[in-house]
Amino acid sequence: MLRAFSTAATGMTAQQMMVDMIANNLANINTTGFKRSQINFQDLLYIEMQPEGTEVASGIKSPSGLEIGSGVRASSNVKIFSLGELQNTGNPLDIAIAGDGFLQVVMPNGDIKYTRDGALQINATGQLVTTNGYSIEPSISVPIDAASIRIEKDGGVNITDSSGTQSVVGNIQLARFPNPSGLSSEGDNLFAQTEASGTPTTGTPGENGFGTIQSQFLEKSNVQMVTELVNLITAQRAYEINSRAIRAGDDMLRTANNIGS
């Protein structure tokens, strides 16, 4: 009896985690480059009360046995790296990656992190940096006399100086992973490499399966409100039903307690 209580409790915990995850997805519905998470559940181990094929009479084996499961657990949550909607901003420094790949960002300690948030800016020394001020890798400096700037589909950064001469001052490179779902989320729209993600390969946008750079666009979050709300309702009802199972067990225990009274 008490086993069933903990089984139902695992169900409630799992659903609660799902609600936590949906809340985070919904909170980031307007975050540039955000990727929604999906939670995966697995059933827990079974307690074998009577194995299949037990001999019930000489030569006769029971066709089915009795195994009682012990509930559910959230096995993992994965990021869904599907493309978010591309939104035109008109800002030449806003870039979106149409397809696979991440921008490489240099942390103050020299580590490389990865992002899909292409809202770039120019800092005081003329370097291309992310909204948080971290420079991108390879680093690209924009001369002070640049009158206009244009970022090409292949990542080339073109400037036109005050005299009207055009020149390429750098190329944006992208990185990709064998298993992007294995990247760890670091907050600030950044991802970090892990053992599970594998080692990154870098390359030119538009080649070898890398996405192209879309200038003047930002990639919106790929969270879809309707999907999340439907999942929220499902999780809430599933939570309710598991608590119902606990209540039924409680009723049964109460009946047992009342024997002879």
Place this chain on the structure above:
Amino acid sequence: MSEITEQVGASLDALTKEYEIITHNLANAGTAGYKRRCNAFSKVLEAQDTNTQTYTPGSVDLNSSFDFSQGGIVETGRELDFALYGKGFFVIETPNGPLYTRNGTFSTNQNGQIVDFQGRIVAGQAGAITIPNNVSLSQLFVSSDGNISAEGTAIGQFRLVDFGDNEDKLVPAGSNCYHMTEADIQPAPAENVVVKQGYQEASNVEIIDELVDLIMVSRLYEANMNFINAGKDTSSSLMSVAMG
């Protein structure tokens, strides 16, 4: 008197087990690829001795087996989510032999091989399926027979198996997997199964059915308990007659 108590005890025990199984089904109402367990009560053999005409009435026992019926197909849009429609299983390679699962929520590992969420290799027709480094997941296309390709280049094919009528002999191994304990039963290649990319097979637990069963179990439990109470009254009045 003790016979009644024994029988009621056995049926309370069976009801408790059924309650535990229902709870487990309910806990897994949201688990992709989960198959509900269904219960069957059976009477324990009645023992009858023809010579002495004594008769021991049977008590009740519980058996449970998997209900392998199709679960709903839910769209997720993720490239490595696969739902199976029809009879069949994916094969997961483990050091202790193959496991079989209907949960096609896969991922890739650091080597680009398709794995399940515990990092175990998903079997292809020729070992593990490796997605080349220059192929992005969004280019991946999986046909209904499990052939994986990217931009027209074949990458591999899922190994899909079917146990036919021996499906009942599969034993749960947790984590949505089953294993076959009887060594002489070998699976055949699955023929009547369709692989759908970007979908998950939802749990086939019907919440309403489980709740109805839950109510029934708790009422039957109550009824059995009342029976013990009734038996107690009878024996105490018998005792008072005997004791004067």
